[in-house]
Structures are given as structure tokens and as C-alpha cells.
Amino acid sequence: MNGSTKKVAIVTGSAQGIGYAIAKKLASQGIAVAIADIHAEKTYAAAESLCKEGWAAKGFSCDVSKSESLETLMEQIMDAFGQIDILINNAGILHSTPIPDVTEAEWDQVMAVNLKSVFFACQKALPYLKKSLNPRIINISSLAGRMGGYETGLAYTASKGGIISLTYGLARQLAPFGITVNAVCPGTTETDIIKCWDEAQVASLKARIPLNRLGKPENVASAVAYLASDEAEFITGLLMDVNGGMYFG
Ligand SMILES: NC(=O)c1ccc[n+]([C@@H]2O[C@H](COP(=O)([O-])OP(=O)(O)OC[C@H]3O[C@@H](n4cnc5c(N)ncnc54)[C@H](O)[C@@H]3O)[C@@H](O)[C@H]2O)c1
Numbered sequence: 001m002n003g004s005t006k007k008v009a010i011v012t013g014s015a016q017g018i019g020y021a022i023a024k025k026l027a028s029q030g031i032a033v034a035i036a037d038i039h040a041e042k043t044y045a046a047a048e049s050l051c052k053e054g055w056a057a058k059g060f061s062c063d064v065s066k067s068e069s070l071e072t073l074m075e076q077i078m079d080a081f082g083q084i085d086i087l088i089n090n091a092g093i094l095h096s097t098p099i100p101d102v103t104e105a106e107w108d109q110v111m112a113v114n115l116k117s118v119f120f121a122c123q124k125a126l127p128y129l130k131k132s133l134n135p136r137i138i139n140i141s142s143l144a145g146r147m148g149g150y151e152t153g154l155a156y157t158a159s160k161g162g163i164i165s166l167t168y169g170l171a172r173q174l175a176p177f178g179i180t181v182n183a184v185c186p187g188t189t190e191t192d193i194i195k196c197w198d199e200a201q202v203a204s205l206k207a208r209i210p211l212n213r214l215g216k217p218e219n220v221a222s223a224v225a226y227l228a229s230d231e232a233e234f235i236t237g238l239l240m241d242v243n244g245g246m247y248f249g
Helices: 017-028 040-052 067-081 104-129 143-147 154-177 192-196 199-206 217-228
Strands: 008-012 032-037 057-061 086-089 136-140 180-186 239-242
Touching (some): 008 067, 008 104, 017 040, 017 217, 032 040, 032 067, 040 057, 057 067, 067 104, 104 136, 104 154, 143 154, 143 180, 154 180, 180 217, 217 239
Parallel strands (some): 008 086
């Protein structure tokens, strides 16, 4: 990639679901994509399926809840692609445990995967993003982080609210380096993550969506692609809701 004007994007948690849709969208636009996920085999298969389309992609096995794993990830991506322009912090886990049943271990795990990871991915990518001509960070928060959630466990809700605060702070502190930092907040979206809810719970969520359907991963990917594009160069510190009208304000 050295000497070319091509961009390189990292999408965490992109072996499937929203992350995969983001990776696919960016790759289709000529951006080289690093697929980073904890499930090694699925990660390599996802990258291969993008390569089969003739796009540039490579899979990297990584646990975003561990800062060393993120540091190694950035080094591996630099070895493979020579630059990092766009970091998309998408990896996440959901729980729906009621308040009395949440254990300390569950709380810590949700926070580590969903929130700690965002800070340390930014920290580890920063030296490379500073060298990019058009550096971008896009964090995937959630409707739950915006308004408390309906069916989500509170560690999830707090982690997604934390991503919003981090997005504001990062946007301010990284602006001097020309790095824009924004968040996309999906509402209920058709992926495996919502399998922790039963049919009645999903139906009650759907009933709250004025546009009368669940979101598709591609709807979130389109928002992310816009924020990653040159057209969005002056937007930073924005929360972009992609929720069919489920919440706004
Ligand atoms: N689907 C929804 O309704 C919805 C709504 C709001 C926000 N989100 C957010 O969107 C993001 C993507 O979720 P999704 O719906 O595609 O779910 P998903 O379960 O399909 O995908 C999540 C991905 O993250 C990966 N992952 C989990 N732990 C990891 C770790 N420690 N290290 C690296 N990768 C890890 C998983 O392997 C998986 O590929 C999450 O942050 C989620 O909170 C989803």
C-alpha cells in the first residue's frame, strides 16, 4: 500500500453482523479493510469472501478486551497494509440480565469488550492515525446508550453510554491532529446479537419503531460509510442515530 493514496480501515468485530456489513461497504468503495474479530476461522472466512469480490481485505484474530491484543493488531495491520486511516470500533456483546442477577464478572466482561476496547483501540491506533491524510474514528454505540434501553442489561447500557462520552472527549482531544471522531447509534438491528431476547421481547421493540421494521446491518453500514467519507471531513463529535425513529432528541 505504500506510496498509494488508498485508505485502510480497521473494523473490529467484523466477522459477522453489522461489522461485516461495514467492512463490505467500505471494501466495495475501494478501501482496504482489516477484519478484526475474536473468532479466528470466521474472521479469515469473512476476509476471504471480500477478496473473492476482488476487494482488498485481510483477517486478523484479536480480542479487543485486551490492550496487548489491540497493540499487536495495529502492528500486524501496519505490516500488512503500511497505513491506518479509519478505525471503526464495532465489536460488542449484549446481555439482558436483570439487575439482581448481574455478577461482577459479567459486568467487567461487558465493560471490557464494549467500552475499554474503544479507548485502547484508539490509543494503540493513534500513532498511525496521526500520519494519515484523512484520519477517522467511528464508534458504534447504541440506542441504549442514548436513552437507557428497553430490554438491555445495564452493563450494556452503561458501556454504550460510556462510548458516547468517550466520543465527545476523543473528538475534542484529537481534533488538533485532524482526527474526526463520531459515533453511530443503531436501534434494534437484525443480527445474531439480539438472539438473547425471546420473540415477545423483539416484538415489543419492533412495536416502538415508527418505520415499522427492524434495522438491517446495511443501514448502519451506510451511516458509517458516510462518516468515513471525504464528504464528512468537517463533522466531529456527532452521534448519528440509525433506529427507524425509535428515539430522537
Ligand atoms: N444488533 C443490534 O440490535 C444492535 C443495536 C445497537 C448497537 N449494536 C452494536 O453493534 C455492534 C455489532 O453488533 P452486531 O449486532 O453485529 O452483533 P454480532 O454479535 O453479530 O457481532 C458482534 C461481533 O463482535 C465480535 N466480538 C465479540 N467479542 C469480541 C472480542 N472480545 N474481540 C473481538 N471481537 C469480538 C463477535 O465475534 C462478532 O463477530 C455491537 O457493538 C453492538 O453492541 C447492535
